[in-house]
Amino acid sequence: MFKRILLATDGSKHSARSANHAIQLAEQFSGTIDVVYVVDEQTSKSDVLHNDSKYEIERKRKEKIQPVLDQLETTTIDYKVRILHGEPGPAIVEFVNTNDFDCVVIGSRGLNNLQTMILGSVSHKVAKRVDCPVLIVK
Amino acid sequence: MILQKMKQEWFGNVRGDVLAGIVVALALIPEAIAFSIIAGVDPMVGLYAAFCIAVVIAFVGGRPGMISGATGAMALLMVNLVADYGLQYLLAATILTGIIQILFGVFKLAKVMKFVPRSVMVGFVNALAIMILTAQFQHFVGETWVMYALVGLTLAIIYLFPRITKAVPSTLVAIIVVTAIAIYGNLNVGTVGDMGELTQQLPVFLIPSIPFTWETLMIIFPYSLSMAIVGLLETLLTASIVDDMTDTESNKNKESRGQGIANIVTGFFGGMAGCAMIGQSVINVKSGGSRRLSALVAGVCLMFLIIVLGGLVVQIPMAALAGVMIMVSISTFDWSSVKNLNKLPKTDAAVMVTTVGIVLITHNLSIGVLAGVLLSAIFFAAKISNIHVSEELVLREQKKIYRVEGQLFFASVSDFPGKFNFTDSVDKVEIDLTHAHLWDDSAIGALDKIEMKFEENNIKVTYSGLNDESHHLKKRIGGLSKASGH
Numbered sequence: 001m002f003k004r005i006l007l008a009t010d011g012s013k014h015s016a017r018s019a020n021h022a023i024q025l026a027e028q029f030s031g032t033i034d035v036v037y038v039v040d041e042q043t044s045k046s047d048v049l050h051n052d053s054k055y056e057i058e059r060k061r062k063e064k065i066q067p068v069l070d071q072l073e074t075t076t077i078d079y080k081v082r083i084l085h086g087e088p089g090p091a092i093v094e095f096v097n098t099n100d101f102d103c104v105v106i107g108s109r110g111l112n113n114l115q116t117m118i119l120g121s122v123s124h125k126v127a128k129r130v131d132c133p134v135l136i137v138k
Numbered sequence: 139m140i141l142q143k144m145k146q147e148w149f150g151n152v153r154g155d156v157l158a159g160i161v162v163a164l165a166l167i168p169e170a171i172a173f174s175i176i177a178g179v180d181p182m183v184g185l186y187a188a189f190c191i192a193v194v195i196a197f198v199g200g201r202p203g204m205i206s207g208a209t210g211a212m213a214l215l216m217v218n219l220v221a222d223y224g225l226q227y228l229l230a231a232t233i234l235t236g237i238i239q240i241l242f243g244v245f246k247l248a249k250v251m252k253f254v255p256r257s258v259m260v261g262f263v264n265a266l267a268i269m270i271l272t273a274q275f276q277h278f279v280g281e282t283w284v285m286y287a288l289v290g291l292t293l294a295i296i297y298l299f300p301r302i303t304k305a306v307p308s309t310l311v312a313i314i315v316v317t318a319i320a321i322y323g324n325l326n327v328g329t330v331g332d333m334g335e336l337t338q339q340l341p342v343f344l345i346p347s348i349p350f351t352w353e354t355l356m357i358i359f360p361y362s363l364s365m366a367i368v369g370l371l372e373t374l375l376t377a378s379i380v381d382d383m384t385d386t387e388s389n390k391n392k393e394s395r396g397q398g399i400a401n402i403v404t405g406f407f408g409g410m411a412g413c414a415m416i417g418q419s420v421i422n423v424k425s426g427g428s429r430r431l432s433a434l435v436a437g438v439c440l441m442f443l444i445i446v447l448g449g450l451v452v453q454i455p456m457a458a459l460a461g462v463m464i465m466v467s468i469s470t471f472d473w474s475s476v477k478n479l480n481k482l483p484k485t486d487a488a489v490m491v492t493t494v495g496i497v498l499i500t501h502n503l504s505i506g507v508l509a510g511v512l513l514s515a516i517f518f519a520a521k522i523s524n525i526h527v528s529e530e531l532v533l534r535e536q537k538k539i540y541r542v543e544g545q546l547f548f549a550s551v552s553d554f555p556g557k558f559n560f561t562d563s564v565d566k567v568e569i570d571l572t573h574a575h576l577w578d579d580s581a582i583g584a585l586d587k588i589e590m591k592f593e594e595n596n597i598k599v600t601y602s603g604l605n606d607e608s609h610h611l612k613k614r615i616g617g618l619s620k621a622s623g624h
Contacts, residue, residue, distance in 0.1 A: 041420045044383045046474050048375070049263065050256055057382065085383050087424075 001102065002133075003031040008092050008106040008126070010037065011064040018107040018137040019068045025103065025135070026077045033072065033079040036095065037065050038088040058083075089125035096130045104134045147202050151429050158427025159435025162205055164310045165421055166192075166440050167451070169466065170208045171330055172459045176273045177213040177410055178220040179228065180334035181451075184208040185444055186341040187232075187409030192437030194400040196430045200392030201377040203384060203428040205418040205436060206400065210270045210466065211368050211503055212411045218501075219361045229346040231358040231365070232411040236401030238366035243395030251374050257486040258510035259375060260475045261493025265506055267471035268498060274460045274467075277328070284325055285457050292316050292461025307421065309462050316458040317450070330459065331452035338448035340441065341407035364504035366398075369413035371507065373397050376414035383423050417469055485517040523550030525574075527557040537566040543573040546581035554584050560591045567592055572603030576611050585612070 007022040009015035026033050039047070039061065051057045061083055062069075072079045084091045096104055108123045127134040166188050174184030188207035195206045220228050241247075278285060295312035320327055330336065348354050377388050393414075401411050422432055444451065479487050489510050497506030525544035532539065540558060544550065558567075569585070576582060589599045604612065 039382070041383060041424060045379050045416065045420070046472060048379045048382050049260055049472055050474070052252070052256060054382075085385050 002026070002029045004099075004101050004103075005031050005033045006092075006096055006101045006104045007033050007035050007068070008038070008088075008104065008122075009035055009065050009068050010088070010107075011067070012107070012109075014107040014109060014137075016067050016071065018105050018135075019071045021135060021137050022105040023071065023075055023077060025105065027075065031077075031102070033077055034099075034101070035065065035068060035072070035079055035081045036084060036092060037061065037081070038084045038086065038091045040085075040087055044085065088122045089129075092122070092126050093129045096126075096132065101130075101132050103132060104130055105137065106134065107137045146429075148430050151426070152431060154426030155429050155431035156435050158422045158425035159432040160439050161307055161425045162418055162422050162427070162432065162436040163439035163443060165307045166205075166207055166418060166436060167443065168309060168313055168454070168459055168462045169415075169418070170440070171451070171454070172463050172466075173208045173210055173213040174410070175330075175333050175456075175459070176210065176270070177216050177228075179225055179410060181330055181336050182334075183225065183228075183408060183410050184213075185336075185409075185440065186407055187404050187412045189437045189441045190341065190404040190407050190409045191400045191412045192433050192440070194403050195396055196434035196437065198392075198396040198399050199430070199433070200389035200394075200396055201380055201414075202388075202430045203419070203423055203432065204373075204376055204380045204388075204393075204414050205422050205433055206373070206397065206412060206414045207418065208410055208412045209369075209372065209415050210463075210470075211266050211372050212365055212413055214266070214269050214273070214501070215364050215368060215503060216361060216410060219358070223357060226346045226348050227354070227358055228410055229344075229405045229408065230348050230354070231361045231405075232409070233346070233402050233405035234355075234358055234362035235365040235369065235411045236398040236403075236405060238362055239370060239398030239401060240395050241398075242366065242370060243391050243393075243398060246391050247394070251371060254371065254507065254511055255486075255489065255514045257482075257489040258493050258507055258514060259371070260472050261490040261497075261510050262371065262503060262507055263375075263470055263472050264475065264490070265494045265497035265503060267467045268494065269501070269503075270463055270470065271467040274463050277456050277460045281328075284327060288316050288320070288325075288327065288455060288457035289461045289464070291319075292458050293464060296461065296465050309465065312461065313454055313458045316461070317454050320455040320457075321453055325455070328456040329452060330454045330456065333456070336444075336448050336452050338445050340445070341409065343406055344408060345406065364502065365411045367507070368503050369397060369401070369411065370394055372416070373414035376416045376419050379416060380419050380423060383420070384428055417466060485514070485521070489514045489517065519549045523547070525550050525554055525557070527554075529559075531564075535566065536564050537568060538562055538564045539568045539570055541570045541573070545575050545577060546584065547577035548580040551580050551584035555588050555591070558588055558591075560595055560597075562597070564597060566598050566600065568600050568602055570602050571605075571608065574608070575605065576608035578611075582612055 002025050005022055005026050007019060009019065022033055025031065047057050047060065051060060062081065084095055104126060106123045106126055108121065123136045127136060170184040170188040171181040174181045191206045216228055219231060292312045295315055296308045299308035299311050373393060374390055377390060377393055381388050397413060404412065475490060492513050493506045493510035496509040497503055500506065522545045525542065525546065528541045530539045546554065592599050
């Protein structure tokens with residue numbers, strides 16, 4: 001049922017927790033996981049400014065999501081890493097809807113009401129607009 | 139094939155490019171005017187520059203999706219030239235800037251830009267942000283609370299309006315609202331019209347009216363060189379950011395050449411020198427622009443709006459523009475560099491702070507960059523000139539082994555011989571260079587000197603572990619300075 005799982009991550013502790021759930025899902029249904037990390041404009045700008053080459057930027061970004069990858073390494077699950085560009089919400093939605101995913105696993109950042117109003121919740125946006133089941137991990 | 143590629147570059151994303159182009163045009167107008175005011179010229183000079191550069195770059199640039207126009211970095215460099223010699227010299231300097239940039243492109247000097255360390259680039263953007271901010275202070279001199287209130291309102295709208303919708307650029311909304319308040323509230327505040335003339339017509343081709351003498355060239359050349367370097371630096375940085383944002387490649391040498399062509403054309407059509415704009419390029423990509431068409435639409439749309447709405451543009455209060463510039467300054471500044479200043483290597487932090495400091499003292503971005511590059515070169519030389527020598531005594535053979543680690547070159551060898559003990563009572567000395575690299579004749583000279591000193595005490599010297607390159611160098615120039623040869 002859940003053969004292709006998308007795990008959205010930003011390298012935070014919260015998303016490490018979502019990784020756990022994604023792994024359990026994948027093991028249950030012997031599915032694969034696509035680990036997705038979205039680089040927004042602001043991050044693009046400061047990453048380019050602070051690093052000497054594309055390769056260094058790529059390495060740093062992989063490093064950032066390394067905790068999640070380490071978790072996956074301890075399992076036998078087939079996984080891929082995808083780095084997308086743009087605003088996190090829309091970028092994930094577009095990627096999910098143009099590829100056949102069976103489930104999206106995404107962490108909720110645990111913002112309060114004011115922060116949600118100002119920053120907007122990525123997980124809500126994704127849940128509202130993707131065409132497949134979404135698991136929001138609190 | 140080529141036709142196919144051109145079609146892709148131009149019309150691969152028509153809808154996104156047209157929409158993004160319009161958004162960029164609207165965001166460009168206030169900035170082009172504000173940068174003209176920083177440079178001390180009529181608003182038209184910046185607007186013509188934004189128009190000409192955007193349109194020309196659409197055709198000859200190397201990074202589709204990037205927006206170029208009149209910029210703060212360039213405006214700040216031309217302040218003195220304009221104040222001392224006037225607009226005509228600025229136009230001539232703009233043309234010369236373009237010529238220098240084309241030469242940079244032809245000789246593929248874009249590559250040299252990678253020798254500008256990241257800490258210098260961070261210092262560059264931070265200094266630029268501070269200079270844009272301080273350039274706004276003059277507009278507050280002798281003003282009442284009304285000015286402060288309008289600037290505050292402008293900033294509030296810029297930062298809060300995107301919560302309602304992101305379809306319209308919030309800077310435009312802020313400018314419209316604040317201008318409306320100033321007009322209908324009959325507020326007596328300074329406007330764009332007070333800063334200079336705004337003619338509602340297309341730019342025309344003119345040759346700058348300057349005396350074509352050696353003296354003129356000597357006046358404009360330093361400015362042009364600074365602008366050429368700073369323009370390319372900001373352009374290549376922006377191009378890399380757009381590359382990363384869109385996950386595509388771009389042709390940096392073509393872009394350098396394109397910037398040159400754009401500046402030459404701009405100079406002949408009454409515009410000031412410009413370069414790529416980080417903020418506008420981000421807006422363009424975020425709004426869906428990715429091809430050449432978006433820059434063309436941005437330029438044409440900007441000119442159209444000025445011709446149609448020029449009468450309204452002159453009524454924009456300076457408070458609104460100052461607010462927009464404060465926003466530009468805040469978003470240009472690299473806040474993470476301040477947050478992480480204590481985490482950075484001390485030398486990197488020193489280079490960054492020095493670059494900013496020198497720019498603020500000299501009011502010249504290019505001098506700051508140069509100083510930053512020099513300082514980091516010195517730090518680098520100091521860092522890699524650390525040589526570590528460890529010794530091991532082999533009693534059975536009456537031999538001492540010195541293991542050398544590090545880079546041997548002119549800056550590192552001065553105290554190198556001091557690390558050897560020439561009066562040891564041994565028969566043989568082995569110098570192990572497995573973890574060392576010989577770079578120049580100073581390194582060879584130092585080794586020869588060491589060998590000679592040992593031989594004076596009847597100690598025989600052998601070398602081991604030389605890598606190929608070092609070996610060749612040693613063979614080529616070694617032994618010239620000592621009698622025995624080796």
